[in-house]
Amino acid sequence: MPEDSGTGDRTEAATPRRRQEARDAGNIARSPDLSASVLLVGILLLLKNFGSPIVAALKRIITDMLAADSLGNFDINVAMAQVPTMMANAGAAIAPLFLGIVLIAIVVNMSQVGLNFNVARLTPNFAALNPVRGLGRIFGGARSLVRLAMSSIKVVFVAAVAYSAVHGRMTQIMSVQRLQFIQIFALGAQLIFDITWRIGALLFVVSLFDYAYQRYQLEQDLKMSKQDVKEEMRSMDGDPKIKARRRQIAMQRHLQRLKKEVPTADVVITNPTHFAVALKYDSTKMRAPRVVAKGQDLMAQRIKEIALEANVPLVERAPLARALYRMCDVGDEIPEQFYSAVAEILAYVYQLSRKLKKAG
Numbered sequence: 001m002p003e004d005s006g007t008g009d010r011t012e013a014a015t016p017r018r019r020q021e022a023r024d025a026g027n028i029a030r031s032p033d034l035s036a037s038v039l040l041v042g043i044l045l046l047l048k049n050f051g052s053p054i055v056a057a058l059k060r061i062i063t064d065m066l067a068a069d070s071l072g073n074f075d076i077n078v079a080m081a082q083v084p085t086m087m088a089n090a091g092a093a094i095a096p097l098f099l100g101i102v103l104i105a106i107v108v109n110m111s112q113v114g115l116n117f118n119v120a121r122l123t124p125n126f127a128a129l130n131p132v133r134g135l136g137r138i139f140g141g142a143r144s145l146v147r148l149a150m151s152s153i154k155v156v157f158v159a160a161v162a163y164s165a166v167h168g169r170m171t172q173i174m175s176v177q178r179l180q181f182i183q184i185f186a187l188g189a190q191l192i193f194d195i196t197w198r199i200g201a202l203l204f205v206v207s208l209f210d211y212a213y214q215r216y217q218l219e220q221d222l223k224m225s226k227q228d229v230k231e232e233m234r235s236m237d238g239d240p241k242i243k244a245r246r247r248q249i250a251m252q253r254h255l256q257r258l259k260k261e262v263p264t265a266d267v268v269i270t271n272p273t274h275f276a277v278a279l280k281y282d283s284t285k286m287r288a289p290r291v292v293a294k295g296q297d298l299m300a301q302r303i304k305e306i307a308l309e310a311n312v313p314l315v316e317r318a319p320l321a322r323a324l325y326r327m328c329d330v331g332d333e334i335p336e337q338f339y340s341a342v343a344e345i346l347a348y349v350y351q352l353s354r355k356l357k358k359a360g
Helices: 017-025 030-063 068-072 076-113 131-139 143-168 170-174 181-222 224-237 238-266 298-309 318-327 338-357
Strands: 267-270 275-280 289-295 314-316
Touching: 017 181, 030 076, 030 181, 131 318, 143 170, 143 181, 143 298, 170 181, 238 275, 238 289, 238 298, 267 298, 267 318, 267 338, 275 318, 289 298, 289 318, 298 314, 318 338
Parallel strands: 267 314
Antiparallel strands: 267 275, 275 289
16 A cells, blocks of 8 residues: 555545555554553463563572582483473473563454464565665654654663663662662562553554554555545446346246246236236145236236237236235245235136136
8 A cells, every 4th residue: 555645635534445445554553662561461461470480490490400419410311301301390480471471462462453364475575675664664654753752762762761670779779789689680670660661561552552553544544535436336336337237137937937827827817917927726736826927017018918918817806915915925826915905806806717718
C-alpha cells in the first residue's frame, strides 16, 4: 500500500471486501512497540514470580559441579550421567518463564491482528535494502515525519525515565566499592528492575497512542472513492449485460417449465389479470390438489395463454388466486382451508369437461 497517497477523492469508508483484501495482504494495524512493551513488562513480572526458583536451580547445579566429589572425579561417564539431571532441573525451573513469555507474545499479537496467517510477509523484499528508499521512508512525507517525531519523543522520555530511576540512588552507586559482592549484585538487580519497569510502563502508554495512530492511518489508506465503490460493486454483481443475459436464460427456462407443466393442469385459477395458479389433482397419487405453476402479471398472462392453447379451463376467483399464489410454492399441495373452494371448482371443471366431451 503506497504511503502518503492523496485521499482527496477517497471519501468513502472501506468496504468489507477491501478490508479483507488488505488483511490477506498483511496490511493490518499493528504496533511493534505495543508488543515489545507488553512483553517487557510481562517478562519482569514473570522474573519477579519465577526468578527465585530459577536462581535456586542454577545455584544447585553450580554447587554440584564445583563440589569436591565432582572436581575430584575425572571419570567422563560419571560427568555425562549428571548432565540429564542438571538439564531436567534447569528446564523445570525455566519452563514457567518460557511458557509465560510465549503466552504473552501470542495474546498481545492476537489482540491487535487476530488470527491471521500470511506467508506473503515472509517473502524476501530486496528492494527494502535500498538505502535511498530507506532515507525516503524516514524523511519523506507527513507519515514519516510523524514516525520520526514519535521516535524522538520516545528516546527523550526513555532517557528521562531511566534518569529518574537512578537519580535518587546516586549516593548508593558512588559508594558501591564499600559493599560486599552480594550487596552489589542486589543493588544492580534492583536498579535494572526499576529502570526496566519504568521504561516498559512508559513504552506501553506511548505504544497505545502509536497503535491508535496505526489504526487511523490504515483507515485512511483503505478509504475508497465513489468510483472505486461502484467498480467493486460491478465486479461483485457482474457485468450488466451478463446479468441481463442470465435473466433472459432464466426466463426462457421458466417458460419451458410452464409449457411442460401447465398443459397437465386440471384448472387455472386467475385474478383475472395479476395472478394465475395452475392446479392438478390425481386422486390415486395425491392427497390434495397440487400447484404445478404460478405467475404474476406478465407471467400470469403467459400461463393463461398456454392454458388456452392446451384447452385447460380458466376459472376467475380473485381472492382464491391471490391466496394460493402467496401461500403455495410450485409443487406444494394446497392448504386444508382451501379444500372446499378448490373442490367446488374442480367439480365444475369436471362437469364442464364431460359436457364438452358429449358435445364433441
